[in-house]
Amino acid sequence: MDIKQYLNNRRQEVEQALDELLPATKGPLAGHVEAMRYSLLAGGKRIRPILCLAAAEALPADSRPLLPVAAALECIHTYSLIHDDLPAMDDDDLRRGMPTCHKKFGEAAAILAGDGLLSFAFELLSRPLAGGNISAQEQLRLVHNLATAVGPAGMVGGQVLDIQAEGRGEQNGLNQLRLIHRCKTGALITAAVQSGAIGGGADGRQYEALTRYGEQIGLAFQIIDDLLNVTGDAATLGKAAGSDTARGKATYPALLGLDETRRQADEAVSAAIAALEIFDQHAEPLRELARYIATRKN
Amino acid sequence: MDIKQYLNNRRQEVEQALDELLPATKGPLAGHVEAMRYSLLAGGKRIRPILCLAAAEALPADSRPLLPVAAALECIHTYSLIHDDLPAMDDDDLRRGMPTCHKKFGEAAAILAGDGLLSFAFELLSRPLAGGNISAQEQLRLVHNLATAVGPAGMVGGQVLDIQAEGRGEQNGLNQLRLIHRCKTGALITAAVQSGAIGGGADGRQYEALTRYGEQIGLAFQIIDDLLNVTGDAATLGKAAGSDTARGKATYPALLGLDETRRQADEAVSAAIAALEIFDQHAEPLRELARYIATRKN
Numbered sequence: 184m185d186i187k188q189y190l191n192n193r194r195q196e197v198e199q200a201l202d203e204l205l206p207a208t209k210g211p212l213a214g215h216v217e218a219m220r221y222s223l224l225a226g227g228k229r230i231r232p233i234l235c236l237a238a239a240e241a242l243p244a245d246s247r248p249l250l251p252v253a254a255a256l257e258c259i260h261t262y263s264l265i266h267d268d269l270p271a272m273d274d275d276d277l278r279r280g281m282p283t284c285h286k287k288f289g290e291a292a293a294i295l296a297g298d299g300l301l302s303f304a305f306e307l308l309s310r311p312l313a314g315g316n317i318s319a320q321e322q323l324r325l326v327h328n329l330a331t332a333v334g335p336a337g338m339v340g341g342q343v344l345d346i347q348a349e350g351r352g353e354q355n356g357l358n359q360l361r362l363i364h365r366c367k368t369g370a371l372i373t374a375a376v377q378s379g380a381i382g383g384g385a386d387g388r389q390y391e392a393l394t395r396y397g398e399q400i401g402l403a404f405q406i407i408d409d410l411l412n413v414t415g416d417a418a419t420l421g422k423a424a425g426s427d428t429a430r431g432k433a434t435y436p437a438l439l440g441l442d443e444t445r446r447q448a449d450e451a452v453s454a455a456i457a458a459l460e461i462f463d464q465h466a467e468p469l470r471e472l473a474r475y476i477a478t479r480k481n
Numbered sequence: 482m483d484i485k486q487y488l489n490n491r492r493q494e495v496e497q498a499l500d501e502l503l504p505a506t507k508g509p510l511a512g513h514v515e516a517m518r519y520s521l522l523a524g525g526k527r528i529r530p531i532l533c534l535a536a537a538e539a540l541p542a543d544s545r546p547l548l549p550v551a552a553a554l555e556c557i558h559t560y561s562l563i564h565d566d567l568p569a570m571d572d573d574d575l576r577r578g579m580p581t582c583h584k585k586f587g588e589a590a591a592i593l594a595g596d597g598l599l600s601f602a603f604e605l606l607s608r609p610l611a612g613g614n615i616s617a618q619e620q621l622r623l624v625h626n627l628a629t630a631v632g633p634a635g636m637v638g639g640q641v642l643d644i645q646a647e648g649r650g651e652q653n654g655l656n657q658l659r660l661i662h663r664c665k666t667g668a669l670i671t672a673a674v675q676s677g678a679i680g681g682g683a684d685g686r687q688y689e690a691l692t693r694y695g696e697q698i699g700l701a702f703q704i705i706d707d708l709l710n711v712t713g714d715a716a717t718l719g720k721a722a723g724s725d726t727a728r729g730k731a732t733y734p735a736l737l738g739l740d741e742t743r744r745q746a747d748e749a750v751s752a753a754i755a756a757l758e759i760f761d762q763h764a765e766p767l768r769e770l771a772r773y774i775a776t777r778k779n
Contacts, residue, residue: 211642211645211660212633212634212638212641212642214641214645215633215637215638215641216633219633266592266593266596269589269592271587271588271589271592272589272592289569290569291567291569291570291644292641292644294564294567294569294570294592295564295637295640295641295644297596298564298595298599298637299632299633299637299638299641301596301599301600302599302628302631302632302633302635302636302637303628303632303633305603305624305628305632306625306628306629306632308628309621309622309624309625309628310625311621318617319616319617319618319620319621320617322617322621323607323609323617323620323621323624324607326603326607326621326624327604327607327608330600330601330603330604330606330607331604333600334597334600334601334603334604335510335513335514335517335597335600335601336510337600338600339513339593339596339597339600340510340513340597342593343510343512343513343590343593343597344509344510346589346590346593347509347512362509
């Protein structure tokens with residue numbers, strides 16, 4: 184299969200859904216909606232929504248009813264980027280080559296754009312899924328799983344740990360680095376795959392396998408992120424390179440060297456693909472996604 | 482009935498639930514949990530959770546299975562206070578007589594405490610309700626209703642409008658003021674009552690009546706808030722009095738005068754009580770709550 188073509192098609196599908204689900208408005212809230220749409224529709228790989236859709240396909244199940252769930256995943260991811268970029272947090276001026284939300288709209292508007300996107304995500308997740316086959320009970324499980332993944336025990340907790348670790352560089356050690364990554368990035372990526380599994384009606388064995396896949400993919404994604412932050416260039420990344428080191432954050436390359444880092448990324452990709460053993464050719468997009476994540480340039 | 486005793490009992494019940502549902506932790510996230518608990522357990526009237534529980538009782542239904550829902554309402558309210566107090570927003574130093582979350586823990590920690598509480602609220606809302614009688618479908622409806630009430634069309638949108646209106650004082654006019662209040666405060670209060678209605682298994686007629694009650698209670702609550710901000714003293718309020726006027730916000734007293742403001746508050750309270758006509762003595766707590774809101778001092 185042509186993974187680039189697949190990713191392009193899926194990305195367009197997701198972006199169209201986002202555009203339709205959160206349309207521009209007139210009236211007093213026009214500016215608020217504009218700030219949310221600015222960050223939400225600023226490009227990006229749409230990895231999380233695509234993982235959700237591809238996980239459902241692997242079962243195989245029709246992924247179209249899950250588009251609102253996929254859109255919600257991107258709303259959550261975007262909210263986390265907006266808040267992480269704030270002056271009180273990472274204080275970043277650029278994101279995907281464009282001014283960050285607070286640079287463009289001001290700090291109050293950016294905090295509220297993030298808050299709005301997180302709330303809107305749960306609005307989307309709890310809507311009746313048109314054309315879907317999952318029961319309300321399964322949908323509640325999906326919502327609960329995702330809420331747990333983005334809360335104190337997941338993404339928000341990971342950002343807390345990340346900020347606490349800043350300036351302590353390599354003193355943090357590999358275990359601490361793994362914990363940060365597992366919470367900050369891994370939890371949402373794993374939950375994205377699990378959402379596709381639940382939404383597509385996975386049985387227990389399929390759910391377990393997809394969870395293992397999601398965990399390894401999340402790990403690979405983050406190791407490569409660290410690698411790109413060291414070896415990438417700003418134009419391709421759309422943000423400053425080397426910023427992790429400058430902030431005194433521990434990274435895989437700093438702790439392990441480039442060769443061992445690359446080896447661990449490959450290992451995680453292999454483990455992700457191995458986890459899909461029980462699936463047939465419908466899981467090919469997931470397998471190709473794993474390989475794509477290992478070779479991505481931004 | 483003795484409304485003070487009722488409120489005390491219910492408040493203790495809610496605070497115990499909050500304490501148990503979000504216990505202090507050791508380990509790397511201890512500080513994060515401490516920041517969330519600091520704001521969550523800093524006192525407060527617990528009006529929203531109590532409205533939820535009292536609405537279920539009015540039907541009549543057992544309100545105990547709804548304690549996690551009630552707790553979630555307070556988590557959402559607390560998150561909104563933490564973010565509203567931030568330097569980029571209202572820049573408040575005191576809340577309930579204590580340093581605001583960012584004054585105590587720093588700005589990044591406060592943003593993340595708010596984000597954590599909002600996420601945790603949806604984790605609570607989507608849990609299976611032990612001992613409850615509502616179907617998963619009804620629970621999903623509850624989640625969706627609440628997510629809509631706190632998002633761009635509700636609470637977050639109201640805060641956006643409030644910040645936009647700042648400094649424009651009485652130019653904003655009464656319609657604009659009503660819109661801000663309906664979104665910023667009214668939406669969550671109404672949704673709190675509706676959550677109790679849905680969670681308690683209300684039929685269509687009961688749900689409509691409780692919704693009207695919630696709308697009028699939300700309105701009365703906000704009018705009185707404006708009154709207290711003008712006429713109250715800092716010690717009772719736990720925050721600076723007169724701060725709305727200082728920020729050039731429009732208020733009911735500034736637009737209507739004290740007498741007419743008081744009259745409109747009484748009118749809203751009467752309308753709230755009238756909406757409960759179809760209910761028997763089990764709705765007494767809701768009726769007393771309406772009267773209490775009109776006479777509160779902080």
